[in-house]
Amino acid sequence: MNTRDDKPVVLIDALMAGDRRALGRAITLAETGGDRAATLGRQIRKHTGNARVIGITGPPGAGKSTLINALIGALRACGQNVAVLAVDPSSPISGGAILGDRLRMTAHTGDDGVFIRSLAARGHLGGLTASVHAVIDILDAGGYQQIILETVGTGQSEVEIREVADIRVVVCTPGMGDDIQAIKAGLFEIADILVVNKADQDGADQTVRHLESMLALRGPDHVRAAVLKTTATNAGGVDELLAAIDRHSNTINPDPDQRRRDRTRRLLASRAGALLREHLLRHDNDKLNAICDALERGERTLEDSANDVLKLKYP
Ligand SMILES: Nc1nc2c(ncn2[C@@H]2O[C@H](COP(=O)(O)OP(=O)(O)OP(=O)(O)O)[C@@H](O)[C@H]2O)c(=O)[nH]1
Ligand SMILES: [Mg+2]
Structure with missing residues (x-):
């Protein structure tokens, strides 16, 4: 009997039953890679295909985590289980209470329908993108219908990780419309939805107009990205953002196998x-x-x- 093949099965049963420790262990296994991770990946596959992957990206401090915190609230109100994966290329800190704090998602601590985890790029040496795919499958099998991926930075692994998402939301802030520094770095191109967060600050409307005129320049061949304003700190505009995400979801291929194939091709x-x-x-x-x-x-x-x-x- 091949014990290597047996172990993951036990883990799958537990994680599908909602056991968070099993979920955590399965993710660690996927992050580590190797034979057992590959076996787990193969065995888990038939239990996947229900999750929607929402990518939230943007420059440091734009308010991504605060916005995700508000989105979690809106999605929970719709009865959805939500998992958040924060890909942090710079920080050595990972896991535990510090993470929840840093991610500004502490409001959801103790809620069984919310799972938050960070994946540090450190030590992955190019394998991070592959492990993100594996971790998404695990969360999907674990019953999380909504998976939110927070990425920051413009390194190759973050660019690839963005490709994993079914829907890409790019968060920027007022004033950025003038020089669009961060957006120039490829972010603008990939956005399905552009969010001007910190709409409580001056210049939000001007930034929205600027972004819309930039989108208009892309010509009729591009599907036009939606531009929205949010104030993440008081959940302002978050229902509208969720509605835009849902609208965009209707354009995604409903067949899970095809969706996976699309993801693999983008990767x-x-x-x-x-x-x-x-x-x-x-x-x-x-x-x-x-x-x-x-x-x-x-x-x-x-x-x-x-x-x-x-x-x-x-x-
Ligand atoms: N005024 C205002 N501040 C906000 C808003 N959203 C977030 N902030 C603040 O902006 C700061 C950064 O917020 P985060 O949510 O950590 O931003 P982030 O994009 O996740 O940051 P990194 O993960 O470090 O890249 C915090 O001090 C937030 O309280 C907003 O809508 N209005
Ligand atoms: Mg953050």
């Missing part, structure tokens, strides 16, 4: 894009140089040259 696209970039910048070879020459001489367009690059053989 692959992101990682393959990063690998290709690294390769093109680091390695030299004759064929690549020939493509560069043709582009520099104007014999090929950038579009053609990029397609040529994709046809190269990579070791």
Whole structure:
């Protein structure tokens, strides 16, 4: 008998029965990786497919955690179980009461329908994105219908993690509309919903207008992101945000297998894009140089040259 294969089954039964310790242990296992984690992943898969993954991202201090705290309240009022995964690339602190405090979600301590966990990027060395996928499956199997992913930063792993979400909410603050620094860093492109939080501060309406005019510039080919105002500290605008998230959910593929496939493709696209970039910048070879020459001489367009690059053989 293969005991390696047996253990996760026990864990799955317990976590599906709502045992939070089993849930915590399963997540730790998924974070650690290895054979047992892979077995758990395979066994758990048939119990997944119900969860909606909401990504909340934005610059440090924009009010993401405060907003999530308010969202948890609104989702709990609708009878939904909510899990929050905070991906923190910088902080060595993880788990326990400090986490709840730092995440400003202490209002939900003691509520069995809420589970909050942070995943530190430290020590993962590129495996973080894969473990986020595994942890989402575990939470999904554990009966959390709403999974909120908080990410900050613009490192590659955070960019990839954003791809995991079914819906991406980008949080910014008044005044940011003028230079849109953080939004320039790729955030704007991925947003399904743009939130101007701290609407109690001056300039929120101006920032909303600025964002809307930037969206208009993207042309008719893009699905237009919704722009909303919130005041997370008093849950102002949070019901409207939830309604916008629900509206956007209607555009998501209802078939769980297809949703998973979409996620996997976004993950692959992101990682393959990063690998290709690294390769093109680091390695030299004759064929690549020939493509560069043709582009520099104007014999090929950038579009053609990029397609040529994709046809190269990579070791
Ligand atoms: N005035 C005002 N302050 C807010 C609002 N939302 C959040 N804050 C404050 O902004 C600060 C940062 O809030 P957080 O929720 O921790 O922001 P965050 O984006 O999660 O921050 P990081 O996780 O550190 O990136 C806190 O002091 C909040 O109380 C708001 O709507 N209005
Ligand atoms: Mg936060």
